[in-house]
Amino acid sequence: MYHYEALPAAEWFRRNRELAGFHNPARALYQTVRELVENALDATETYGILPTVYVRIGVVDEQRGWVSVYAEDNGIGIPGGEIPNVLGRVFYSSKYRVRQHRGIFGLGLKMIVLYAQSTTNRPVYVRSATLKSDKIYEYAIMIDTNSNSPAVLHRQEYPNKYKWHGTAIKVCIEGNWHAAKRRIEEYLRRTAIVAPYAEIIFRGPDVSLRLGRRTTKMPPPPEEGLPHPKTVDADMLKQMVRENGSATLLELLAGNFDGVGRETARAFAAWAGLAPDARVSELSQDDLVRLAERMRQYEGWRRPRAVSLSPAGAELLELGARAILGAEAVFAVTRKPESYGGHPFIVEAAVAWGGQIPPAERPLLLRYANKIPLLYDEGVDVARKVADEFSWQNYRVRFPAPLAVIVHVCSTKIPYVSAGKEAIADIPEIEREIRLALRDAAKKLRAYLARREREAELVEKYVSLAKYVDEIAHSLAVVTGASRARLAESLHRLIERKIGMTAEELLRRA
Amino acid sequence: MYHYEALPAAEWFRRNRELAGFHNPARALYQTVRELVENALDATETYGILPTVYVRIGVVDEQRGWVSVYAEDNGIGIPGGEIPNVLGRVFYSSKYRVRQHRGIFGLGLKMIVLYAQSTTNRPVYVRSATLKSDKIYEYAIMIDTNSNSPAVLHRQEYPNKYKWHGTAIKVCIEGNWHAAKRRIEEYLRRTAIVAPYAEIIFRGPDVSLRLGRRTTKMPPPPEEGLPHPKTVDADMLKQMVRENGSATLLELLAGNFDGVGRETARAFAAWAGLAPDARVSELSQDDLVRLAERMRQYEGWRRPRAVSLSPAGAELLELGARAILGAEAVFAVTRKPESYGGHPFIVEAAVAWGGQIPPAERPLLLRYANKIPLLYDEGVDVARKVADEFSWQNYRVRFPAPLAVIVHVCSTKIPYVSAGKEAIADIPEIEREIRLALRDAAKKLRAYLARREREAELVEKYVSLAKYVDEIAHSLAVVTGASRARLAESLHRLIERKIGMTAEELLRRA
């Protein structure tokens, strides 16, 4: 009755793998491709390398439903000594930093390893070389779930004659290629939209995709940043105090927060009625709780800086939407940086109208988080909620409408609903920014639709008068003997004067 | 560039608290109540104790948005020495067993503690006494996230004069009572539907609820069980072999799996072409993978036993739906046990029709998992998908229809989509059972609707003939001089003969 036990972290995640998106063979295969592609992009574009990613899926044993997934990138590689931990220890990662990555939980690779050993009991094979490394390291790794530590089955070093750098990973898992095919294709295509500087080559059992590099211009890579003071919490503050025991309040504030220099720190202390020179180690727990509250309330901080973020940019979004959706018109907006819980974020949104977008009862939604397309769980995503609650009728949109909405949230930490990373949670600050981004984009759409409507009205008016010209000219000519041609010509000129432009001008505009 | 670090488990969960449903102050308060109520019910009904649960929410500091949540139960309590770990160490729990609990991740209490210290930096207060204990233990606990270990701020023992047993927990968190109120109320009411043997008393700042005990009959408490062989995986098998190194294949199978005795184990070994007396420690890794596959393929296993499960029962579901929904008719079904991934599960479903259910374009859905009502994230729940894809038109249902569907999945392990525990993931075995349960319940609904339709048709027929009787009798009387009254009487008797019953009989039936 009173039986308690501690479970190793790796075992806990193995048992609860749905949390990370490994629900079933179809979804697990999709998730595996996603994790590998996102690691590849993080290892390249973050460091200014034009990404080249090669992904191959092969059938290992059709009867048993075993497939292999191979992914190779030209990124910065993993140092030889770190490879076992990076793949074989849950909660070990390079991604626990204040900087925008595609990956964030640092869980992806470990979940793939756990899933592979649960289903096929095959190790994962890794080959990697860091920049300018003389050696290439190769490992076969599994995870000892009891101790949450890597089990290295095989290890080898090769000379790196051609100074190759990057990472190649191969796994054998139970996967349903047939059921996952469509999603994987869609995922890769949508990824290519926001990363046109990447080259992605994919080979599947019956599908090949080559998504070529469309530009060599890359957005500036994100820098590492500090948390913004506006949204700090007591626990975070306690930890900082522990690490900066001897610092004064002024030093703590000026050294550890985004956009806070000595000036700003002093102004805050004055506003908060705190002694700037007090040692933080002498503050009581309650003082710290209050300090966190005052920091959240203070309106004098600078906006969080965007240096650690890398939005796609309005121009890129508009190009992508026009190309992929075949839209008639696209209007994109990149909002200024904001923050929640100490994490800066930027929301970008685009609304696309008409063309090949099929009219529907609600907007078609394309969601991105840190340039990752989100394909599942749309129903619980905050963007779906905002797009559905949005007052489209105020922007001349009447459903069914050929309307698509693209929402891109980038942040040093995306608040996913689950570790499956398919939906963004309902954070008030983010919800507000999405709403404002949609509003800004929708305003442009409204202006566009209004102009189109005005033109359509003029055309309508022109037609509804011009169609009677011949009939009237003919009848009046018969009654009065006047020239039918001259009457018709005059009637046309009267109509043009009425609508304020000639038929040719109208034809050019609408 | 090459910076890696290990993160303590508690810190990882603190940073990613949305995963467990602590998105924002409103949802966090709701989640806190849920975790506490579910722990309380697990600590009572699982051990045959009629639950009495008392929950109180109070405003601590209106300006700062601080609220207190107090929950007390009459359960089996937590042994004094275990209290710090149970509350202060992530991955430490009594719930990692093969038995149906409401809780499953064993995360809930720790997430509350982490959330409290992040927002108010207040410890959690616990008082508990086990059954027949002489002492009551009291603790104030926080979590040291760096070491994933409990920090005990206060500890005291009291004599337990009245042999009280149970657990009382009090926390102070940032919470939005106003926004969470409606959900908390709905959660408690829906909980009471499937647990009518529980007494739940709730006091909030401006709401009081007393959900009285409606019966003292409880479903038999679930027993501890073993995994079913049908859905074992290689990793699980490897672990068992480690723990039973000296066992033969026969011993391993007969001792560790649900419903497998020596007979069954021998039959399986013969079918699989394996030597029943081989030592399992001598099997290679590949042998184990194949063994797991053969075990999954074998059709000769007994169905998983339901002993470790505790469904509500069709009768209870029908009563609840009739009472709460005010339905005209309810048809419930409890399916036989099935299993997925080694975990037995039972699906129950009810369809409720008419009465106070408002007609809608799709069925109203009430979801339960291990008697827990699920309120959020309906859009990604497998039950929503099944209910929407179900061929209602084959069961005489035409939308808009006054139709509600209740789906209850109970299992030793509910496959939630996220740690927030608000939606069940799309597991093929579960999806199939939900579909079959709906089919079984819908068949009864169809029979009911058909009977109602037949009766309505008879009434219709009676009325459409009887209404002309007076007119015909009058006219024929005028034409022929026959008695109008006798003609009318005879016509009525002819009609009754035609529909096969008298008007009085028909009146009684429809």
Next chain:
Amino acid sequence: MDRAEVLRRLEEWGARLAKSILELEEPAMEIPARTLSNTVWDERARMLRLGPERIRRRFLDVKEARKFMQTVLMLRLIAEAIREGVYPTIRDLYYNGKHTIIYRDPWGRTHSENTWEEQDESNAVIEDIEVAVNALREEMGVSADVKGKVVGPVVIRSQGYELDASKFGETALSLPVNVDALEIVKVEASYVLVVEKDAIFQRLVRERFWSQEGAVIITAKGMPDRATRRFVRRLSEEFKLPVYVLTDGDPYGWYIYSVYKSGSIKLSYESERLATPGAKFIGLTASDIDEYKISDNYVIAATERDVKRARELLRYPWFQRPEWAREINLFLKRRKKVEIEALSTHGLKFLHDYIRDKIRRGKFID
């Protein structure tokens, strides 16, 4: 047959129904079926006749109960009129019988329903009673609205007054309800011209076309009533006058012609009195659009209803002449129709030339 005999037959029919009810046998009426399938084309007599099929109208059949009630109700109305010695119109009977049945069922719900909604319903049961007891409406003393007008060299006598339809100037003679009560004193016409539309009739009268031609011109303003048909039949039968029918060039017009000529499905039991098997069609046909070079401006697209009606015509035995098959198929192919007024293409007087052309050169369909 006098009214007393009619009354006897009605009462006898009612008594049979009452008897079966009182003996708890299901009451049913045997009525000759006035349906298309029971309309027999009598090739020799060249008219429609009622076939041998009978329907059983059963009270206990939900689909027929209402009609059963209506029939019994009408039976009473007619019996009462005969007993009281009054002569109602079918409109009077519709009106006298129309009221709301209010029925409160054992479940406490109240149902209300009118005995009939439209005059079509009461007219139909009158016709049912005619065939069931084998007595004509006129014999029961029940009359209908009259639509027919006549002009031309014909003299009639009504209640002692002689009326010369050639001396009406721009006015016209309205036919009475009971045409058989008229005496046709003298006819000096060369043919009878039956015109579908009143507007065309008015023009021909005003333009004195009848006097130039020595023709009796008759119109019933659309679908003809019994009196007009009976009058045309009498002119044809008693005075051996050729009869020509002028209608629009659409399936409705063609059907109107066939009603004058062969009888109608609904009243096939009366064809012997009403049909004029020798009547010839000089209205517009589908091929006349080319034949008379009718401008596109006057050609109208056929509606779905027109097309449906044309397909029905094709199936009727009395349209099984090669000429009609050709014209109707042409119509179905082109889906174009024309009204008589379309002849104004060639000037408003062209109508006269058209009629003469069709008659003199035998360009009619028989």
Next chain:
Amino acid sequence: MDRAEVLRRLEEWGARLAKSILELEEPAMEIPARTLSNTVWDERARMLRLGPERIRRRFLDVKEARKFMQTVLMLRLIAEAIREGVYPTIRDLYYNGKHTIIYRDPWGRTHSENTWEEQDESNAVIEDIEVAVNALREEMGVSADVKGKVVGPVVIRSQGYELDASKFGETALSLPVNVDALEIVKVEASYVLVVEKDAIFQRLVRERFWSQEGAVIITAKGMPDRATRRFVRRLSEEFKLPVYVLTDGDPYGWYIYSVYKSGSIKLSYESERLATPGAKFIGLTASDIDEYKISDNYVIAATERDVKRARELLRYPWFQRPEWAREINLFLKRRKKVEIEALSTHGLKFLHDYIRDKIRRGKFID
């Protein structure tokens, strides 16, 4: 006014329009407004007249362009008829003018639209032209279908033929299009009875009610046409005969009475020729349901349309008599209506007694 003068006016109007178009001024037609608001109740003459309001029908107003086109088209049709010396009916003009305008716009889309859909549309522009050029349709030589029938002690002459409407037996005299071309030779009647419904007219003829009363009986089968109204007016004016109007007891019947008596909104410009201000109402009123003890079986629930029409009547100045206000308000309260046939409550012959009662005892509304 002869047709040459009418043509001159039409051409002059057309020339004004053509001139403004060619000078690039917006073409607009000035037309007296045939609307309720421009219908003036002339209390002294006791008839409706057209008021001074005029509408400007502008081609460049999208809402009016279609009507502008229709008006010009009709102008041409009438001008052509006069030039060719033919006498079309309004149906002919509808038909001659109806065709499809097919317009291909600069964007390559094709729009097609009929010049008019229903005869109502072409009739309306004919009436517009009548008031715009101040010439009556009859003066243009444009006629309409004729609905009127007469029986009784009146002798008329049409194109030299004398017709004695007392010698028609069960038939009746149909009125011609142009009543003013008739000569009324002799009238030996004591009053004129105008009957709304043809079925009632037929009964009164068959029952020789007119001869017992010495009355001229006239019907126009519902809403009267111009010819029937003109004939009633001539009997009233030239022979000082009292005129009684017998209609159903519903707002539609009451309005029909007012059209005979005071004119209609649509044709208020013609009231002077057509109205019979002395006509008296002897149809059924709301209070007659009690007065003549009409059985519930014959009383029908008023429709929404009836109620709406009754509310309109209440607002018309020519219904502002206390008797009408009382009856219409009673109708609105009870929402019940009755047809003339309802008098059969008391036997089919009761209608005669009813008419005599209303006339002899002065129980009419003036």
